[in-house]
Amino acid sequence: MSRPVMIENFLRPPRTMSAVVADAVRLCGLLSIVVAALWFELTDAGILAFALPALVAPRFVGVRPSFDIACGVTVLIAAWSNVVDLYRSVPSWDIPVHLVCTGVLAALAYIAAARVGIVPLPGAAGFRRRTGLIVTTAFGLAFAALWEIVEWVGKAFVDSILVTYDDTIGDMAVGGVGALIAGILVARVRLTAERPRGTGGDVDREDAAGVTPSR
Numbered sequence: 744m745s746r747p748v749m750i751e752n753f754l755r756p757p758r759t760m761s762a763v764v765a766d767a768v769r770l771c772g773l774l775s776i777v778v779a780a781l782w783f784e785l786t787d788a789g790i791l792a793f794a795l796p797a798l799v800a801p802r803f804v805g806v807r808p809s810f811d812i813a814c815g816v817t818v819l820i821a822a823w824s825n826v827v828d829l830y831r832s833v834p835s836w837d838i839p840v841h842l843v844c845t846g847v848l849a850a851l852a853y854i855a856a857a858r859v860g861i862v863p864l865p866g867a868a869g870f871r872r873r874t875g876l877i878v879t880t881a882f883g884l885a886f887a888a889l890w891e892i893v894e895w896v897g898k899a900f901v902d903s904i905l906v907t908y909d910d911t912i913g914d915m916a917v918g919g920v921g922a923l924i925a926g927i928l929v930a931r932v933r934l935t936a937e938r939p940r941g942t943g944g945d946v947d948r949e950d951a952a953g954v955t956p957s958r
Contacts, residue, residue, distance in 0.1 A: 749858065752805045761808035765801070768815035772798040775819065779826060787826040794822040800851060804858045810934045814847045841887070841914045846921035849883030853929050856882075865929055872930035879929045883922015887915040 757763045772795060780788035797818045801811040821844045823829075829836050853875060857864040862878055864870060891911045898906045928934065 749803045749805075753799070753802045757808075759808060761812065765808045765811035765815060768812055768819065769798045769802070772815065772819055775823065783826055790825050791822050794818045797848060797851070800855060804851070804855045805936045806851070806854060806934055807936050810847075810850070814851055817844050817847050820844075837910075837914060838917050841890070841917045842921040842924075844921070845883045845887050845890070845918035846925035848886050849879045849922040850925040850929050850934060852882040852886070853879045853926075854935060864935065866933055866935075875930035876923075876926035879926035880919070880922045883925060884915070884919050887918030887922070890918065891915060 757766055772791070776788050776791045776795075779791050798815050801814050806814070821840050824836065824840060830840075853862065854864075856862045856878070857867075862874060865875055891906075891914060894906050894911075
């Protein structure tokens, strides 16, 4: 997918109700930064701003609206959990967050890599299920490690974030499991928006039969 097509995907108006909901989630992400800046702390606004790329990327790479919504809601929950201190106040809250958030980001990363020609797009010629499984899992493990690095930086230079050896290893392991699950979905379920015949861009129509052929 060329850069002009990715920009076209981002600028096109929503064509289904699910696409409208996905854009509403993006708007909530933007408003969240304003809310955090006004009623919380600037560091909280920074945390929410850090989530913005993951909110807008699904539109650029042309994923299905349902997956777009899942990405946006998951990332916002992960960010707001930090702002309202759920990770500290609710025991084990970080486990489902690491599991789901790492998974959706890993799947999104695979699709983004496919759009720029680094890996084959699921369902396209040359795609193998094992490729989607292995590469998506690798992306997720990388995100899990990066997440822990960001937490360490936050503890060392910004705030008193709880970071221990056991917590770090546990979070990375849970993130790896989430990435593995995401890899299975990438291999078997179509997460990209349908490409109509004779056009260069994706549309956001949901297709219930979104399963890639066996390889």
